Amino acid sequence: MKFVLFLSEAIIPLLIFYIIATGISKKQDIYDNFVKGAADGFRTVLGIMPTLIGLMVAVGILRASGFLTFFSSLTASLMSYLHFPEELIPLTIIKMVSSSAATGLLLDLYKEHGPDSTLGTMASLMMSSTETIFYTMSIYFMAAKVSKSRYTLAGALFCSLMGIIASVVLAGCL
Numbered sequence: 001m002k003f004v005l006f007l008s009e010a011i012i013p014l015l016i017f018y019i020i021a022t023g024i025s026k027k028q029d030i031y032d033n034f035v036k037g038a039a040d041g042f043r044t045v046l047g048i049m050p051t052l053i054g055l056m057v058a059v060g061i062l063r064a065s066g067f068l069t070f071f072s073s074l075t076a077s078l079m080s081y082l083h084f085p086e087e088l089i090p091l092t093i094i095k096m097v098s099s100s101a102a103t104g105l106l107l108d109l110y111k112e113h114g115p116d117s118t119l120g121t122m123a124s125l126m127m128s129s130t131e132t133i134f135y136t137m138s139i140y141f142m143a144a145k146v147s148k149s150r151y152t153l154a155g156a157l158f159c160s161l162m163g164i165i166a167s168v169v170l171a172g173c174l
Contacts, residue, residue, distance in 0.1 A: 044143055051138045059094060059101045068093060084168060085119055087112075088126065092164060095126070096133045103127070118171055125167030130160040 023030040062068055068090035076086045087109060095102040106123055113119045133156040141149060 048139050048142050051142050055097060055135055055138065059098045062094065062097075063101065083172075084164075085122065087119055088123060091123055091126065092130075095130050096160065098135055099127075099132045102132075122167050122171035125171055126164055129163035129167055131156060131163075133157065133160060 020030060023033065071093070072086050072089040075089060079086055079089060091102055091105045091109065094105055106127055109123050110120055115124070133153070137149060137152060137156065140146070
């Protein structure tokens with residue numbers, strides 16, 4: 001156990017040392033390579049910035065307009081038939097777009113119901129077993145200049161649905 005703790009503390013410095021040692025042994029200009037990589041990373045950030053801003057604005061509008069509450073109340077009867085708590089509907093929708101906004105909703109849910117409640121456990125499991133589908137797809141496809149996503153959205157939605165179902169079932173069994 002002590003070795004694992006040591007390794008977890010030393011892995012980043014060891015990795016940096018390894019990269020520098022490899023660069024020196026191959027007689028490469030390490031600093032120049034670092035600067036070129038940083039410049040490429042900055043260009044990538046500038047390229048995806050409009051997409052990020054658009055996603056953040058959309059999430060802000062959904063939260064501020066009250067649409068999430070309206071949608072939750074609209075689908076409450078169907079969700080109760082499926083044994084899915086109405087309180088998790090906004091979290092489910094927002095998690096597909098933004099993980100940080102979903103974390104804000106999760107904290108609100110914890111304040112209201114408690115982190116150790118069945119609802120809190122379901123929400124925690126759901127946060128860890130689903131993905132920010134639209135954020136990930138938009139950022140990746142924008143950066144990689146992919147124009148046809150083919151079955152990516154359908155597959156991601158299916159996997160998230162399975163994660164949501166698993167979180168509800170597992171939390172109900174605990």
